Amino acid sequence: MMTQPIETIFNPKMVERSTSYHATGIAKSDTTASFHCHDHEEAKKEDDKNRKARRILWISVLICLFFMLCEVAGGYIANSLAIVTDAAHLLTDLASMLISLFSLYIANRPPNQKMSWGFHRAEVLGAFFSVFLIWVVTGVLVVLAIMRIIHGDHKVDAKIMAITASLGVLVNLIMGALLFFGGHSHSHGGGGHGHSHGGAPKKSKKKVHAAESGHGHSHGGHGHSHGGHGHGHSHSHGSENSDKDTESGHSGHGHDGANINVRAAFVHVLGDLIQSIGVLIAALLILFLPKWTILDPICTLFFSVIVLSTTIYILRDALVVLLEGRPSSVNFGEVIGSLQAIPGVNKVHDLRIWALTMDKVAVSVHLEIEDEREAQRILRDTRKMLKTEHNVHECTVQIESYNSEKDECVRCVPLKK
Template sequence: MDGEVEKQLLLSGEKCSYSGIPGKDLHSQVFTYISDLNGIELGHQENQHCHSNREQDDWNSKEKKRARRKLYVASVVCLLFMIGEVIGGYLAHSLAIMTDAAHLLTDFASMMISLFALWVSSRPATKTMNFGWHRAEILGALLSVLSIWVVTGVLVYLAVERIISGDYEIEGDAMLITSACAVAVNIIMGVTLHQTGHGHSHGAGNSHSHSHGVGDHSNPSVRAAFIHVVGDLLQSIGVLIAAFVIYYKPDYKIIDPICTFLFSVLVLITTLTILRDVLLVLMEGTPKGVDFNLVKDTLLSINGVKALHSLHIWALTVSQPVLSVHIAISMGSLVWDQK
């Protein structure tokens, strides 16, 4: 098997770029592997070419369009019902419903941030931002998580205050109707945002692989919004249970702030996974599912590669890994494209 075939197996049909023609010591300046990255359009010199994967570009563009469509639909539903829930919470004198409305406000704000992030990340690379604007999605997801942490802290404080004072009355019927509608609306938003994406990758020899479900190919902005909705659904279910109890047993009104407290804690827990992924990208850690030693061994196994150093693997966003490495090649080897 020649070096070109091994190289194609390594790259698996994804984007790659080669910088620097090897010198007399046959030490190339850098070998870079970039998954789905639109670079700056530059003039080409003789015997230097840049190859792009148009299928991956089309797939990424379609993925972002689907993400925007999901966020648009969910944000409209969220805004409309948030207004209805504020009215229902006011009529029911229920802190739990009002706090659920506050969660919806946070969800709506996070979706707006995510939509802005998706728009910014679609902008082309520039000489200043030569990796593009992909990190905007990660920053949007981070702001989304932090915002719900702040609001949840306020809700916990209000719940504790109501438990201590005990000076409140609950309208059970209004609370029951509003909370039932809240559960239904959150389910609708969850179904809208749930990602059952169908990912493709085309490798050497026309091999074709698929990936399904929420995973490495999921859009981080949509995923963050989905986590928000799941957390809000958990609280809405708690409010609905509390509404049933208060409707039949009005003296048990303390359940209203207790449920607010308990389910706010659950909301915080649900954000930990997305926060972990966001911090991994921001700290430029090795992406999930990538074995550093395996990548190193695979590069060294290519015919003509004598040694390598300065191997770095990171990600621009959750689904866009990047690799750069300095390699030394043996005399007479052809491990770069000269077409």
């Protein structure tokens, strides 16, 4: 099939029967003009998720504070460093939950001209500092345990130690269940919708046209173009919104990711649970074998290492977000393959994938096409694909005229693994 020349595409005679796109994001057809404001369903879903996370964290804070005081008293009476270590880890959990709550309140603030992305990454910083805090406290307890072993000062009251450790296991199980089952929501069907700029008539067939300059934008579902050489640009928030094919973040059956702060709190509690079980085992051994009191500081050393290892994953994921890395939930090769499979796309370059937060992925990409009459259709298909297949929260797509001479451009070379 012969491709229509560019000169014909931008023939001024075509303007009268083409769809025009304005900077306001209003799509205007031959017979109707409509305005569609922001769809707040996705924002409402996010607010509900944060509200639920805050409620879970507040309940966990109260439980953690109460039992931490009980463990401090029990550890002092039993002269057990292992119990005090467990109490110190509960103190760290308490601090991390309070940091997480503060982060959630900050992240809920709307974006402004200075912080155009909003304050979403405040929760990532909160998780990062909570992990740092537990590393500091654990380091101090390791030093104390080593000093006890060196000086032989490890006499403990095994009975009180066992009772306190048993309560620790029970409390950590309760908090762990609260954070795990309360922090993961389950959904069937489509996910929430974002907001789109512009509206569409129910049966309008849009064609791309331009008058002079040729730089076009599409926001959400529609956009605008300013004549010229046919350069299109699409920026999409949330989900595609139209009369026939409203798209969602997920389709089918899926799980919503837990808030990163709830996840961080769960990891802390998991570490405390492991330590409480270890302390309980050590207490029972000391109770029946009184000469084994050295197990108290040894238990502190051993489980401190385990607790540190459980925080590695939270720290790694937080660093990926802060360094604008690609989240592990998105496969770079699959995304570029999906883009190349879109009909009408000749070349894909400048693909960038990064994490805004742990559960919000952003994508920007340049697509080169030959038939520029297909630009709006390609923009629409690209947005739908990125959201439904790869759960992309924010996407910016730029349409360019295909030029084989660009093949040697160093900036267009595919990224290395």
